[in-house]
Amino acid sequence: xxxxxxxxxxxxxxxxxxxxxxxxTISFTFSNFRAEVxxxxxxxLEILPSAKDQSCFNSIEDLVLDxxxxxxxxxxxxxxxxxxxxxxxxxxxxxxxHRKNFxxxxxxxxxxxxxxAGSSAxxxxxxxxxxxxxxxxxxxxxxxxxxLSAEVxxxxxxxxxxxxxxxxxxxxxxxxxxxxIMNKQGYGHYEEMDPKLLPPLFVAYRADLxxxxxxxxxxxxxxxxxxxKKVVEAMRYWAELTxxxxxxxxxxxTQKLGSxxxxxxxxxxxxxxxxxxxxxxxxxxxxxxxxxxxxxSGGAIVGAYQDETMFQQLKKELAxxxxxxxxxxxxxxxxxxxx
Numbered sequence: 537x538x539x540x541x542x543x544x545x546x547x548x549x550x551x552x553x554x555x556x557x558x559x560x561t562i563s564f565t566f567s568n569f570r571a572e573v574x575x576x577x578x579x580x581l582e583i584l585p586s587a588k589d590q591s592c593f594n595s596i597e598d599l600v601l602d603x604x605x606x607x608x609x610x611x612x613x614x615x616x617x618x619x620x621x622x623x624x625x626x627x628x629x630x631x632x633x634h635r636k637n638f639x640x641x642x643x644x645x646x647x648x649x650x651x652x653a654g655s656s657a658x659x660x661x662x663x664x665x666x667x668x669x670x671x672x673x674x675x676x677x678x679x680x681x682x683x684l685s686a687e688v689x690x691x692x693x694x695x696x697x698x699x700x701x702x703x704x705x706x707x708x709x710x711x712x713x714x715x716x717i718m719n720k721q722g723y724g725h726y727e728e729m730d731p732k733l734l735p736p737l738f739v740a741y742r743a744d745l746x747x748x749x750x751x752x753x754x755x756x757x758x759x760x761x762x763x764x765k766k767v768v769e770a771m772r773y774w775a776e777l778t779x780x781x782x783x784x785x786x787x788x789x790t791q792k793l794g795s796x797x798x799x800x801x802x803x804x805x806x807x808x809x810x811x812x813x814x815x816x817x818x819x820x821x822x823x824x825x826x827x828x829x830x831x832x833s834g835g836a837i838v839g840a841y842q843d844e845t846m847f848q849q850l851k852k853e854l855a856x857x858x859x860x861x862x863x864x865x866x867x868x869x870x871x872x873x874x875x
Contacts, residue, residue: 539575541664544867545652546702547739547831547838550800551711551778556696557760557771558715560778562785563702564731566739566864571644571657573615575665577636583615584641588648605649611642611658617690618662621682626672633670640665650741651832653699659683660703677723679704694757699832701726707869708734710782714775729782731866735790738826738847740817740854740861741836756807770807774800794827794840801829810834820857824849 544565551561585591589610593599619640626633642661646654660683667674674682683700687693702709705728712725759767781796801818804810814834821828821839824846828839841847851861 537576539665539668540572541575541661541668542570542572543657543660543664543703544571544706545569545646545654545657546699547652547864548698549708549734549737549838550781550796550829551774552698552800552830552832553696553756553804554771554774554778555698555711555713556757558713558718559771560710560712560714560775561698562708562710562729562778562781563698564708564734564864565702565706565867567867568739568862568865569644569646569652571642571646571654571661573640573642573658573661573665575638575640575669577669578639579637580639581637582639583612584639586611586642586644588644607649611644611655613691614655614658614686615640615642615662617686618659618683619666620690621686622663622666625674625678625682626670631672633672636669638669647741647836650835651830652741652836653703653832655693656683656687656695656699657703659686660700676704677701677726681723697724705869706867707731708866710778728869729785731868733785733788733790734866735793736841736843736847737838737864738821738841738850738861739831739836739838739864740821740828740850740859741831742813742817742857742859759807767807770803773803790840797827797829797839798822804830816857817854817859820853820859821850824853826850 544567546563546565549562549564551559555561588606589612642658644654644658646652646657648654663679663683680700684695684697687695697713698711701711705726708729708731710727710729717725756767777796777800784790784793817837818828821837826839826841826846828837831838841850854861
């Protein structure tokens with residue numbers, strides 16, 4: 537039997553990057569791209585390389601280009617970390633696993649390094665495949681914690697909390713990571729919402745602009761831990777902004793969503809060093825009247841537009857800077873489907 541498991545990219549709609557600082561966020565997943573893991577029984581346990589793991593190149597220039605696009609490590613390390621954390625979870629919880637081996641490989645067309653959570657999508661898909669192969673059920677909130685641990689603890693990848701939550705739950709989720717809640721139960725308060733509440737949104741990205749999350753998040757962690765007023769107040773501001781957006785979506789008052797997205801980004805600009813290329817993306821979107829902010833750590837943006845005329849103007853303006861612009865196809869979570 538061949539097991540195929542998939543996971544989708546996510547967009548941090550509002551509140552990020554406060555999710556890593558006891559804040560609040562709203563995120564959604566979309567199916568224009570996907571990460572897929574294929575797993576099947578085999579005599580030995582084997583991880584097969586993907587295109588991002590190639591070690592044979594046509595020229596030295598091709599090698600350099602590959603390193604610029606994918607870094608020095610491909611996706612095999614993600615699968616290794618996921619398998620290790622899955623096994624450790626089962627051992628710690630006295631879950632017996634059968635002794636069959638498997639071969640596993642992955643494929644992903646999620647744009648790399650542009651803040652769409654492509655790495656955690658691969659790990660999420662891997663966990664789904666492993667749970668299916670071994671017949672193990674893990675609560676969603678625990679899955680999210682394990683996937684975060686695979687990246688942070690195993691691979692030392694700087695990461696916030698929202699990515700794994702929304703990719704496990706799918707659809708659209710409001711998340712509250714307040715210190716009181718986190719200390720009490722070890723995970724946040726997660727409230728599923730219907731993506732149909734969203735007004736027309738766009739996602740735009742440029743593949744030549746991605747940078748690792750750990751680069752973007754420079755020294756904010758240290759500044760927050762030191763209690764720097766500007767940083768602490770920004771995290772509180774983004775949490776409050778998230779509640780405002782949630783209320784406006786529930787009440788169907790989405791006309792001001794674009795301005796709230798702008799406010800999220802403008803506050804971020806006050807405490808982060810943002811490259812001129814990333815600023816160019818935001819400015820290009822705003823030049824036609826759309827609101828815009830980062831989907832994650834930079835390289836991709838999400839925004840609200842008024843009508844089809846504005847969307848076409850948006851595509852045209854962004855194309856001048858070699859920026860791709862799409863309408864996200866929302867993933868509807870299974871719980872929302874049952875309603």
